[in-house]
Amino acid sequence: MDKQASSPEQSLEAQPEIESAKNLQMCTITVRIIKNFEFRVSKNIILQVDAARTTVGELKDICRKNIASDTKFKIFRTIDFNMLKIYTQAFGNKTQNLIINMDEFGFLLDDKATLEFAGIRNETELSFFNKDAYEAYVKSPVTKW
Numbered sequence: 001m002d003k004q005a006s007s008p009e010q011s012l013e014a015q016p017e018i019e020s021a022k023n024l025q026m027c028t029i030t031v032r033i034i035k036n037f038e039f040r041v042s043k044n045i046i047l048q049v050d051a052a053r054t055t056v057g058e059l060k061d062i063c064r065k066n067i068a069s070d071t072k073f074k075i076f077r078t079i080d081f082n083m084l085k086i087y088t089q090a091f092g093n094k095t096q097n098l099i100i101n102m103d104e105f106g107f108l109l110d111d112k113a114t115l116e117f118a119g120i121r122n123e124t125e126l127s128f129f130n131k132d133a134y135e136a137y138v139k140s141p142v143t144k145w
Helices: 008-013 016-022 056-069 071-076 131-139
Strands: 026-036 041-050 081-086 125-129
Touching: 026 056, 041 056, 041 071, 056 071, 056 081, 056 125, 071 125, 125 131
Parallel strands: 026 125
Antiparallel strands: 026 041, 081 125
């Protein structure tokens, strides 16, 4: 005889559709860590975060911890990363600039706002950089080799 689940909750938990519904707020985001705009020096961090609970400030801290602990970011450790900006959203328009979105919008200025409130959703790409270096690049957007 077949054994059935002892309660309806147990049978629901075993179904993959229900499990994926529990994780609806989990987002996969790519954070582009930019060391230098002119020479396009950057590396990516791919993260799984809960957009409804994670704040912008917490995301910055997660990125800084990755930079401090991962050896591939050794040359990035001298930069004071202090600004996040949306590069692109999934199925959205991409910018012509290969390193950063040069539009005036997209800055994540409120460190206490949740990622969901800031407009971050699944497969969003963000840029994490030094604000002073960005402002200097905006004044003279030249790329060097």
